[in-house]
Amino acid sequence: MPPNIKSKVDDTALVARRRSQVLAAAIELFGKRGYHPTTVREIAEHAGLSTGLVYQYFGDKEDVLYLGLQTVLDSYRERIPAATEGIADPLERFRAAVHAYCRVIDANIDATVLAYRETKSVSPKRRGVIMQKEVETNALIEAEVRSCVKAGLFEKTDVGLLTYLIVMFAHAWALKAWHFQGQMSVEQYTDRNLALLLNPVLTERGRRENVRLAAAR
Amino acid sequence: MPPNIKSKVDDTALVARRRSQVLAAAIELFGKRGYHPTTVREIAEHAGLSTGLVYQYFGDKEDVLYLGLQTVLDSYRERIPAATEGIADPLERFRAAVHAYCRVIDANIDATVLAYRETKSVSPKRRGVIMQKEVETNALIEAEVRSCVKAGLFEKTDVGLLTYLIVMFAHAWALKAWHFQGQMSVEQYTDRNLALLLNPVLTERGRRENVRLAAAR
Amino acid sequence: MPPNIKSKVDDTALVARRRSQVLAAAIELFGKRGYHPTTVREIAEHAGLSTGLVYQYFGDKEDVLYLGLQTVLDSYRERIPAATEGIADPLERFRAAVHAYCRVIDANIDATVLAYRETKSVSPKRRGVIMQKEVETNALIEAEVRSCVKAGLFEKTDVGLLTYLIVMFAHAWALKAWHFQGQMSVEQYTDRNLALLLNPVLTERGRRENVRLAAAR
């Protein structure tokens, strides 16, 4: 499916090792300084190998970004199922999934920022692949939301949008790190956001007024 | 406060005209293709003037980005007060503010994406100025939230975080345009998000379970 | 017709001046050291301008070669008609044309060698254009041969091949410069080759034997 990156080396294990070596360096540097300002030379140096070697395992610089983005998104997609495994209760699964998601983002702040900043830097075709991966990750959260609705724990609500609100606050932890970091931990951040979403914001009086206003539009 | 951009031209009116001419072109191109891939030559061409002239009104390329980002964020900050002017009812003001915010973002999708992608491309000192502007815009929303709490329309809730949730879904309209555009209008998008935030997600049973789970953490 | 080279500069006179400046340097260096070993930097230096400027007037290095080859072949094609102008006698025209051809080759030995060595270094489509120009030059010689046949000065001979023999010995003056230079002047070289072609090689006895052998094949 993903237009595969060609390597000039055959040994699969070596390819995997070298690639992740390069990708780790690249994701860090791309995340910190951005894709364009980071030079291939810097990536190679940071990864502890020569410039030329990067081109034995990647076709060009964009390939490094592309595989980097995929790596990041794949890691997100894999951690959520791992976190919900064995949990039966829908609401508990839901909370576990959201916490897992926020935790993996916290562990990869540079990478998350990278995904936001540089998805546009890959070719349109590849961008589609990247977006598809994001959709798939969102679907994991959405499934938990849906289970809660089915179990009668959530009102019959706007599932897609609720999912997006969750995804957005998770991402915001990375995107607005300068704002949140130091104020609280990821766990607190997650809990407080969940509380906001799950508990009523409006008072009884507010609710009546809101109905009126919303109807008036 | 902002480390000011030096112009080689004195005529204030001319400076203002030329700068906005360049900035309009730059914001569009930076938004569409990104800061680094856009060349100064392209900006000048798009603005209908010569390359050299850009350097009469801006010190360097980064200046253009910096002033561009400020322009974008300023326009956001200005539209919200305009939208709430004359409205007395706190909840109505709140809703008007949020709708105004979403509307201005919708009208400047490229610019919003630009602010997300390229804030890191300016020097740290300048980045602070940019973030400050963002904080100020958020404060406008936060003020409305606070009024609603004071008026007894909102529960005594996590005002800062609620504000962020609102800001995030507004931004998401631009950041995830590929996902939302076509599915609904901005107005619908705003209403549905507000509904989600303001109406309870949990059922009665869900609420009891949630309390138990949250407490168990 | 020829897929035209794009310049980033509009001023036609300047384009013409800069291009010929670059081409003169390039033809010399390409001729002496070959296309690949010559760097764009060297061309620019030799032409007395900066590397970047070459790219304002040529799309890439191959464009320089392509235009260089065209320049060389065009100059050949133009000198022959100039040399025969005003001469009526077919044989005299023929001799004038051949001498002119050899003379222009002598004046551009590097360029002639270049045309032989590097025609393969341009894209297939462009190679076709180059070859066409060569065919057109040959046609100028062929026309003179044909006139001599028509005027009853040449036997009804193999016109195409005779033309090629002439073209080849003209080129050989450049290609085998190391062998001929010093032994004689171009004019002598041309005369002696023409003498060989136009006077009988075989003796009377040789002719009889040759007829027998050629028939036996």
Place this chain on the structure above:
Amino acid sequence: MPPNIKSKVDDTALVARRRSQVLAAAIELFGKRGYHPTTVREIAEHAGLSTGLVYQYFGDKEDVLYLGLQTVLDSYRERIPAATEGIADPLERFRAAVHAYCRVIDANIDATVLAYRETKSVSPKRRGVIMQKEVETNALIEAEVRSCVKAGLFEKTDVGLLTYLIVMFAHAWALKAWHFQGQMSVEQYTDRNLALLLNPVLTERGRRENVRLAAAR
């Protein structure tokens, strides 16, 4: 005499085998794409061995070209004596030699073009060796011409230049393959060129005029 190529391997038979393996691949690729655009990796691949092995049998890439050119020229030099062996009649020997030469060129068109394009790509000292080989081959043809003169079959003519004309039309078969191939076979080509050279081109009247013009110079 040729500054000899160093091999890191001793076994003479193996050296010979490996070298010819590499050279066959190299001559083909150099002939088709040129010396510089062909990579050592491609040569090794085409020869069915590893890149590193090339450097066990050749000092560097230029060595491969140098030995390749020698191989080509040697093969030419060897085929001519083989073709004249046993023939006593001078004119018959002459014709056999020319036919043999054209035939071997036809069988090695890429290699012949290679010799023309890339002789300049070797060091000056080595270039001398290559040219010497070419001179030796020419001498084989020249000897036959001289025999014909001595036997009274050829007029006392410009032997050196006549030899060159013959060599040139033989080479032209390869150099201008795009022009001649398809029009006729090598044998026809050879016969027609020999006919042109050996039979008079000028008519009786043409001869008188030519004497006048040549004298007038």
Place this chain on the structure above:
DNA sequence: TATGAATGAGTCTTCATTCAT
């Protein structure tokens, strides 16, 4: 003020060559 031609530093990328296995 305005222009756009000119500069040259810096980037990506290739590839001859080496060397550990």
Place this chain on the structure above:
DNA sequence: GATGAATGAAGACTCATTCAT
């Protein structure tokens, strides 16, 4: 002897910036 992964020097090309007009 053979392999092919690793190196790094070098080249094509771009583009922010300057400056003569």
